Amino acid sequence: MTYIAKPKVHHPSLKKNEIGLTRRDYEGAITTLCAGCGHDSITAAIIQAFWEMSIPPHKVAKMSGIGCSSKTPAYFLREAHGFNSVHGRMPAVATGANAANGDLIMIGVSGDGDSLSIGLGQLCHAIRRNVNMLYMLENNGVYGLTKGQFSASADPGSTAKKGEANTMQAIDSALLALTLGATFVARSFSGDKAQLVPIIQAGLAHRGFAFIDIISPCVTFNDHEGSTKSYAHTREHKVEVVQADFVPPADEITADYQAGTVKNVMLHDGSWVKFRKVADDYDPTNRDNAYAHIRDHQRKGEVVTGLLYLSGDSKDVHDQNDTVPGPLYNLPHDQLCPGNDALQKLQQQFR
Amino acid sequence: MTSRVNDFAFKIATANGTGSASANGLIMQAIFRMGVPVTGKNVFPSNIQGLPTWYEIRVNKHGYTARTPHFDLMLALNAATYAKDVAEVRSGGYLMFDSSWPLDEKLKRPDVTYLGVPLAEMCNATFKGVRERILMKNIAYAGVLAALIGMDTEVIAALTKEKYAAKKALLDSNEKAIALGYDYARANFPCPLPIHLEKMDATTDSILIDGNTAAALGAVYAGATVGAWYPITPATSVMEAFKGFCMKYRRDPDTKKKKFAILQAEDELAALGMVIGASWAGARAFTPTSGPGISLMNEFIGLAYYAEIPAVIVDVQRTGPSTGMPTRTQQGDLMLCAHASHGDTRHICLYPADPREAFEMAAKAFDLAERFQTPVFLVSDLDIGMNDWMVPKLAWDDSYRPDRGKVLSADDLEKARSFYRYLDVDGDGIPQRSLPGVHPKGAYFTRGSGHNKYGAYTEDGDEYQEVLDRIARKVQGATKAVPPPVMKPTPGATMGLVTVGGCHAACVEAMDLLAAEGIKVNYMRVRGFPFGDEVRQFLEQHEVNFIVEQNRDAQLRSLLMLETGVHVEKLESVRYYAGFPMSAHHVISGVKAKLEKAA
Ligand SMILES: Cc1ncc(C[n+]2csc(CCOP(=O)(O)OP(=O)(O)O)c2C)c(N)n1
Numbered sequence A: 001m002t003y004i005a006k007p008k009v010h011h012p013s014l015k016k017n018e019i020g021l022t023r024r025d026y027e028g029a030i031t032t033l034c035a036g037c038g039h040d041s042i043t044a045a046i047i048q049a050f051w052e053m054s055i056p057p058h059k060v061a062k063m064s065g066i067g068c069s070s071k072t073p074a075y076f077l078r079e080a081h082g083f084n085s086v087h088g089r090m091p092a093v094a095t096g097a098n099a100a101n102g103d104l105i106m107i108g109v110s111g112d113g114d115s116l117s118i119g120l121g122q123l124c125h126a127i128r129r130n131v132n133m134l135y136m137l138e139n140n141g142v143y144g145l146t147k148g149q150f151s152a153s154a155d156p157g158s159t160a161k162k163g164e165a166n167t168m169q170a171i172d173s174a175l176l177a178l179t180l181g182a183t184f185v186a187r188s189f190s191g192d193k194a195q196l197v198p199i200i201q202a203g204l205a206h207r208g209f210a211f212i213d214i215i216s217p218c219v220t221f222n223d224h225e226g227s228t229k230s231y232a233h234t235r236e237h238k239v240e241v242v243q244a245d246f247v248p249p250a251d252e253i254t255a256d257y258q259a260g261t262v263k264n265v266m267l268h269d270g271s272w273v274k275f276r277k278v279a280d281d282y283d284p285t286n287r288d289n290a291y292a293h294i295r296d297h298q299r300k301g302e303v304v305t306g307l308l309y310l311s312g313d314s315k316d317v318h319d320q321n322d323t324v325p326g327p328l329y330n331l332p333h334d335q336l337c338p339g340n341d342a343l344q345k346l347q348q349q350f351r
Numbered sequence B: 001m002t003s004r005v006n007d008f009a010f011k012i013a014t015a016n017g018t019g020s021a022s023a024n025g026l027i028m029q030a031i032f033r034m035g036v037p038v039t040g041k042n043v044f045p046s047n048i049q050g051l052p053t054w055y056e057i058r059v060n061k062h063g064y065t066a067r068t069p070h071f072d073l074m075l076a077l078n079a080a081t082y083a084k085d086v087a088e089v090r091s092g093g094y095l096m097f098d099s100s101w102p103l104d105e106k107l108k109r110p111d112v113t114y115l116g117v118p119l120a121e122m123c124n125a126t127f128k129g130v131r132e133r134i135l136m137k138n139i140a141y142a143g144v145l146a147a148l149i150g151m152d153t154e155v156i157a158a159l160t161k162e163k164y165a166a167k168k169a170l171l172d173s174n175e176k177a178i179a180l181g182y183d184y185a186r187a188n189f190p191c192p193l194p195i196h197l198e199k200m201d202a203t204t205d206s207i208l209i210d211g212n213t214a215a216a217l218g219a220v221y222a223g224a225t226v227g228a229w230y231p232i233t234p235a236t237s238v239m240e241a242f243k244g245f246c247m248k249y250r251r252d253p254d255t256k257k258k259k260f261a262i263l264q265a266e267d268e269l270a271a272l273g274m275v276i277g278a279s280w281a282g283a284r285a286f287t288p289t290s291g292p293g294i295s296l297m298n299e300f301i302g303l304a305y306y307a308e309i310p311a312v313i314v315d316v317q318r319t320g321p322s323t324g325m326p327t328r329t330q331q332g333d334l335m336l337c338a339h340a341s342h343g344d345t346r347h348i349c350l351y352p353a354d355p356r357e358a359f360e361m362a363a364k365a366f367d368l369a370e371r372f373q374t375p376v377f378l379v380s381d382l383d384i385g386m387n388d389w390m391v392p393k394l395a396w397d398d399s400y401r402p403d404r405g406k407v408l409s410a411d412d413l414e415k416a417r418s419f420y421r422y423l424d425v426d427g428d429g430i431p432q433r434s435l436p437g438v439h440p441k442g443a444y445f446t447r448g449s450g451h452n453k454y455g456a457y458t459e460d461g462d463e464y465q466e467v468l469d470r471i472a473r474k475v476q477g478a479t480k481a482v483p484p485p486v487m488k489p490t491p492g493a494t495m496g497l498v499t500v501g502g503c504h505a506a507c508v509e510a511m512d513l514l515a516a517e518g519i520k521v522n523y524m525r526v527r528g529f530p531f532g533d534e535v536r537q538f539l540e541q542h543e544v545n546f547i548v549e550q551n552r553d554a555q556l557r558s559l560l561m562l563e564t565g566v567h568v569e570k571l572e573s574v575r576y577y578a579g580f581p582m583s584a585h586h587v588i589s590g591v592k593a594k595l596e597k598a599a
């Protein structure tokens, strides 16, 4: 488990990022998840994304609920504060931490049980508030940690390991996020790091709630035939609508794509997302279109992936609340306490 | 009736939503400004419009502020409750009614003097708009009352002017309405009645304030920057007041940007989650709620206790169980707050008795939460929270600096050889903590699952137990930091009277009345949990202690028994829990009943 400290031996020739850190500096404890668990591949993508962006690990807060997926924050960014809260309630804790210190770079990792059953309300409200964080839903269609019950994202007709078929509708978290007005919605696959890394990076750069649903097969309880969240099924049925490249703020956008096939969207920190069209009719800045597109493909049994929707106009909780710049937690007391004179004056109105 | 100057009570019966609150407030404030001690209690329904509502005002020159069930004068202005209201008048008392309509003869009592005032008729003749006619009827009854009990007309005039300084039209109608009532009463009744006011000088250093406003002020003064909540009666006004004060005091003078964040959560689970997240990240954060909210918060309370995260929870108690009577008062959450959540837990609780203590203890709660890195409950109730109390003026010591506890700065961490979150470095059970984003060396993993003293995950029994035992020691250490009990010895007394919170007023009055009958008691009011040793000593010292509280199951008595180990036979329970504030007679009759049984 997470108390197994990973030896921190660096090879001198390891490649360093802009702040002089190697990829190993972005790792955490050795994973205790099952070998082959999709969650571990996502962890690797997270490490890669943060390292490439040269984010100081200790500026990051890693939030999660309870579940196999929620354990993963222990496995990346060891110099960041982590918080395993309670089942399904990570969004609230993240919202509070963000209110106290808006300068924290916040990443939340959750599971489909955590997010779509016990925590569905909290997820919805975090989206509605547009809390400035990257929220990754590691979606395997089952409860991993409690050993294989169907989750709310299990597709109707898909079967459990012992053959029992799911009869209920699935909650599609990307459609949910779009409906609720999320400002950043993506779907990816744990087995597609090339797609996932730039999406994570764009999500980190996005000001507001960046939601990524990631199909992340559970090899132990949901990787059989009959599962729609298995490696095989996902590989066969996933279609990418756009290829999203993340371009850091310092890099210039060059017109290396033909007009009409590429769309550039600037994020608040000056970085860019370059959308290269794969599907002709796809416009990732049009919410209705994104919704319809996902539904159309769903009917054909396909899973649409990529950065599905990005709003160019996103106001997070601090923008909405009009709070002072910088964190609230360390404002000096004399700026917070009105003092005894004010108290005496105020009390005139209580006489 | 013999003349009773500055010692009487009256009650105003109206319907909810008719605008009587401002008239009642005016009456209270005018009496207060005459220098006469006064308290007001709102008895209101869980409904927005139409149902009966009452306002009780007690005038008492000795400063007794408990509720009294005896009314010398009833303003029976709600036909729906006439019968009930008539029955509540003290024999020899008065009843004022709206004589625009005839009063049912069956409702007339021979021992009560009836004062009919054609309020509706007069207001209909004087005011034009429908809404204005209804509103001004209230102000008119205030005018009648002013004449009946001899309120100072200059004080009323000044108050009205202050209130409507910016609204000339309203000022005119208010003045007209007061005069309507006042002149009618003077012309038709022997004014003032034998129960009446005379100017005193007993309120100069006091204010009229409700406990929720005071608690909110405490949070502002303590430097709380994050408030998260979900609306619930009777706690709602805590956050409303906090917001109001923050808008006044907490905005950047140039940009008007806010130095606070108020998060209206989707439910109480989320509200406490937000508080925990904010506190974990270093802010002083709190949530106001009531019993049903605490029930929902239980899982998170356990997390904050075990992961050692500060959190301030203001519990404005109402009656339970379940939805109970949302607008009635009780002390039904004493056990719940002391031991909330699953597993072994024990929480620091503060028990204010009035709004002044609500202010002081609210501020204190943040210091204790941060010092001990644990949830702290401010256990108030509806009576304290929503009623106007006369309390000594609030004061703030400007030399106060928040006690942030053992939070390591970037510098501390830089210099430290190592940092382990849950190590008992100083031997007081309180570990050091670090905040996210401050320094790479401060990183640790916060979790509600088993962890050892180094902060690492563990399922090793010994390691788990070591941490759990330290937390117990830590919280026990708070006995010296919570406010000590208020004790009042009585020479020659061999029995004890023990209470908590808002029962204080009733107990103080009851003790005087009991002493007049030769029943002497020593008094103790507990103000903090866990209890200190002086609490045990007080109980031990007496053969019998009467434990006065407002709940069915004697929760304070149970806590005292569990915590102090004092024998059950020493603890006699005196309870009243019908939902109204306790009166002295509840205490007296309870004590006497126990004494008779023993005799
Ligand atoms: C209040 C509460 N109820 C139930 C549980 C048990 N529980 C732990 S993890 C989990 C489900 C996790 O599923 P998911 O979020 O999909 O994560 P996965 O393990 O599949 O990655 C459940 C039901 C709990 N910890 N808390």
Ligand code: SF4
Residues within 6 Å of the ligand: A032, A033, A034, A036, A037, A038, A039, A068, A069, A140, A144, A145, A217, A218, A219, A220, A221
């Ligand atoms: S049970 Fe499933 S989700 Fe959990 S670690 Fe194993 S493979 Fe991953």
